[in-house]
Amino acid sequence: MIESTAPTRIYVDADACPVKDEIYRVAIRLGVPVSVVAGNFIRVPQDPLIERIAAGAAMDAADDWIAERAHAGDVVITADIPLASRCVKAGAEVIAPNGKPFTEQSIGMTLAVRNLMTDLRSSGEVTGGPKSFSPRDRSTFISTLDQTIRRIQRRRAEQAANQG
Numbered sequence: 001m002i003e004s005t006a007p008t009r010i011y012v013d014a015d016a017c018p019v020k021d022e023i024y025r026v027a028i029r030l031g032v033p034v035s036v037v038a039g040n041f042i043r044v045p046q047d048p049l050i051e052r053i054a055a056g057a058a059m060d061a062a063d064d065w066i067a068e069r070a071h072a073g074d075v076v077i078t079a080d081i082p083l084a085s086r087c088v089k090a091g092a093e094v095i096a097p098n099g100k101p102f103t104e105q106s107i108g109m110t111l112a113v114r115n116l117m118t119d120l121r122s123s124g125e126v127t128g129g130p131k132s133f134s135p136r137d138r139s140t141f142i143s144t145l146d147q148t149i150r151r152i153q154r155r156r157a158e159q160a161a162n163q164g
Helices: 020-030 061-069 081-089 104-122 135-163
Strands: 010-013 034-038 050-054 075-077 093-095
Touching (some): 010 020, 010 061, 020 034, 020 050, 034 061, 075 081, 075 135, 081 104, 093 135
Parallel strands (some): 010 075, 034 050
16 A cells, blocks of 8 residues: 555544543654544643644544544544544554554454444343453553554655655
8 A cells, every 4th residue: 555645643533532641642752743633622732743623513523534534654543443444444554542453354343343232232232341441551552553653654764765
């Protein structure tokens, strides 16, 4: 897949994201711009690399905003599986807040399981909720985000060297 020449950007599905502070730290350290996208106003650090986007209160407005812009060479942080699927199809790297990457190989099954669980819950089955977020999840996330950005940067440097 050919990546865009635009700089790598991190898109954060921010409404329920437990790792925003970690994203800001990694992004600032690596010099990567961040778009923090939420339905309404959300507080973000005062830093030129970090932009706040209030996508609007419409259903899926933040998801649509991200999906329309994310492409190969970008990183999307979301726990929203349908959004992850859209972004993976667009070529973006997608990471859940627990550090689990969504890939072309895994997204189909992940989406199918999500839909099955939704159907079970709507029929009255008690399926339990997601696992609680742990310090280990936070650590795994930071490591995965750092490795993903560095891999994109290496790939882009190699492409530039091969073209020059």
